[in-house]
Amino acid sequence: MTIEIDIARDFSKKPFGRNELDGKYSGKRFRDEHLLPALTASDDEILTVNLDGVERGFGSSFLEEAFAGLLRQNIGYDTLKNRLRIMTSNRDYESEIWEYIDEQNERDSA
Amino acid sequence: MSQEIIILDFSSLEEISAAGAVALFARVTSAQISSGNDQLFQIIQPKKHNVRKQFRGSGLFNALRPGGRRKLDKLWDEKSKFLSGYDQEKHLDPTLDLIGDTLDDGTPNHLKEAINEAILNIQQHAYRDPANGLSSGLRRRWWQYCYLDRDSNRFIFVISDLGQSIPSSFSQSHRSHEELIAHAMKKGVSSTGDPWRGKGSQNIKDPVELEVSDKLIVISGNGLYVYNSSNIKEELAGLSYPYYGTLIAWSFDLLGGKNDNRN
Numbered sequence: 001m002t003i004e005i006d007i008a009r010d011f012s013k014k015p016f017g018r019n020e021l022d023g024k025y026s027g028k029r030f031r032d033e034h035l036l037p038a039l040t041a042s043d044d045e046i047l048t049v050n051l052d053g054v055e056r057g058f059g060s061s062f063l064e065e066a067f068a069g070l071l072r073q074n075i076g077y078d079t080l081k082n083r084l085r086i087m088t089s090n091r092d093y094e095s096e097i098w099e100y101i102d103e104q105n106e107r108d109s110a
Numbered sequence: 111m112s113q114e115i116i117i118l119d120f121s122s123l124e125e126i127s128a129a130g131a132v133a134l135f136a137r138v139t140s141a142q143i144s145s146g147n148d149q150l151f152q153i154i155q156p157k158k159h160n161v162r163k164q165f166r167g168s169g170l171f172n173a174l175r176p177g178g179r180r181k182l183d184k185l186w187d188e189k190s191k192f193l194s195g196y197d198q199e200k201h202l203d204p205t206l207d208l209i210g211d212t213l214d215d216g217t218p219n220h221l222k223e224a225i226n227e228a229i230l231n232i233q234q235h236a237y238r239d240p241a242n243g244l245s246s247g248l249r250r251r252w253w254q255y256c257y258l259d260r261d262s263n264r265f266i267f268v269i270s271d272l273g274q275s276i277p278s279s280f281s282q283s284h285r286s287h288e289e290l291i292a293h294a295m296k297k298g299v300s301s302t303g304d305p306w307r308g309k310g311s312q313n314i315k316d317p318v319e320l321e322v323s324d325k326l327i328v329i330s331g332n333g334l335y336v337y338n339s340s341n342i343k344e345e346l347a348g349l350s351y352p353y354y355g356t357l358i359a360w361s362f363d364l365l366g367g368k369n370d371n372r373n
Contacts, residue, residue, distance in 0.1 A: 014202075014203070016198060016199075016202070017198075017233070018230070018234075021233070021234070022230055022234065024199065055203075056202065056206060056222050056223075056226060057219045057222045057226065058223065059223055059227045059230060059310060060223075060227065060309035060312060060313050061307075061310055064306060064307075068306060069306075072306070100309070103306070104306060107305055
């Protein structure tokens with residue numbers, strides 16, 4: 001089974017910033033309202049996140065807080081490796097997200 | 111009691127840089143707002159016909175003329191090249207649209223992300239100290255300018271705040287201001303101290319990364335930082351006069367042959 005979240009359709013075409021002080025559609029809100037519920041709803045479903053369709057691109061603050069922030073919310077690194085799939089026509093975003101997740105994991109493991 | 115008037119005499123002006131114009135726009139309009147005196151400045155225009163034409167045609171005169179917050183709001187309706195915003199939800203899209211219209215081909219994604227993070231930095235950090243004495247109309251406010259020189263095929267976007275400078279947000283007083291800016295522009299460095307923050311500086315550098323004639327300039331406090339690419343050492347210089355705030359300018363050579371592969 002796969003759960004799919006389409007950011008532009010399900011969240012906003014204009015994601016911006018890290019937390020609620022930055023704006024309505026922050027990385028923290030996306031993480032807390034979409035990613036965390038999807039990951040905790042089951043133990044093994046694949047979560048596919050589609051990044052295409054947003055209008056302004058993604059700032060690093062949004063991507064870091066939304067995805068690497070999952071580890072800071074006690075989602076395990078192995079869970080993300082096994083279950084999170086990023087769909088995007090821009091492979092740079094996918095690399096960037098995994099880079100932030102890996103960096104957070106390294107800090108947690110240190 | 112009569113109100114003071116400050117005369118800004120541009121009669122001998124020959125030229126003004128984009129960064130200088132934005133700094134002036136920010137200083138003049140912030141003083142107009144904080145004084146509550148729309149008529150605080152009297153402007154004497156350049157004597158030379160061609161300079162005066164550019165002074166007016168660029169929108170600088172209209173941006174500096176007597177007025178307050180309403181004048182700044184109206185600049186957005188007029189699609190001026192000189193603009194001042196205070197809310198990303200209200201002003202980020204028109205900014206990106208304006209750049210897209212100016213460049214004909216739309217706004218490159220790298221530049222969208224850079225402006226996104228620059229505005230985020232202003233919102234998160236520049237006005238963090240509530241005791242900086244700014245009036246309510248100035249907190250979170252930024253000033254910007256975009257310009258396409260069709261003769262030289264150069265596009266410039268400048269954005270500035272008048273908040274806490276980058277050097278003053280770090281407590282390492284033994285380092286020069288330019289060194290502190292260079293430190294802040296490294297990926298993973300954040301004045302918050304959170305190890306997962308400070309990624310936005312890479313977004314700000316990315317647009318100029320691939321083309322040797324593109325440049326990123328950061329002026330803050332007494333420091334000047336010029337970045338071209340990760341393969342070239344950044345240029346650092348101290349400034350005799352401080353800039354009370356932070357000014358960021360991107361300068362692009364549109365004939366540089368660079369392809370933005372994020373489009």
